[in-house]
Amino acid sequence: xxxxxxxxxxxxxxxxxxxxxxxxxxxxxxxxxxxxxxxxxxxxxxxxxxxxxxxxxxxxxxxxxxxxxxxxxxxxxxxxxxxxxxxxxxxxxxxxxxxxxxxxxxxxxxxxxxxxxxxxxxxxxxxxxxxxxxxxxxxxxxxxxxxxx
Numbered sequence: 511x512x513x514x515x516x517x518x519x520x521x522x523x524x525x526x527x528x529x530x531x532x533x534x535x536x537x538x539x540x541x542x543x544x545x546x547x548x549x550x551x552x553x554x555x556x557x558x559x560x561x562x563x564x565x566x567x568x569x570x571x572x573x574x575x576x577x578x579x580x581x582x583x584x585x586x587x588x589x590x591x592x593x594x595x596x597x598x599x600x601x602x603x604x605x606x607x608x609x610x611x612x613x614x615x616x617x618x619x620x621x622x623x624x625x626x627x628x629x630x631x632x633x634x635x636x637x638x639x640x641x642x643x644x645x646x647x648x649x650x651x652x653x654x655x656x657x658x659x
Contacts, residue, residue, distance in 0.1 A: 516564050517584045524557035524588035529595055542610045554585050554634075555641040562645050574650055581642030589634030593627050600626075
């Protein structure tokens with residue numbers, strides 16, 4: 511499978527997991543709980559793990575920097591999709607959600623939609639880079655024999 515397909519496939523998976531979790535939290539009235547947003551990092555790391563694993567085992571790519579780049583690009587694309595989803599949600603579905611985000615200890619107070627988007631993008635990119643490095647620490651010394659999955 512091409513690298514671009516791996517990236518797109520897993521970025522969409524990450525976005526779907528984050529979006530589903532957000533909708534589940536909304537159904538239970540927990541969308542205002544800022545601590546639950548930390549679980550998004552788990553979805554990002556899971557998606558990065560799957561993308562790098564597929565790159566190694568299906569494409570046979572063993573170069574550290576190439577797989578690190580796949581992890582970062584996968585999660586960066588997922589961050590872009592997720593931020594766009596949040597912006598669409600606030601703009602068209604629930605404009606009051608901006609107040610919940612403004613009251614979050616992670617973002618701050620009295621921010622506009624563009625500022626929230628930038629903040630979420632920075633927060634997401636940081637988790638993308640950190641998550642990619644974490645997963646690559648696992649794979650940097652993996653067995654060089656590539657079993658087929």
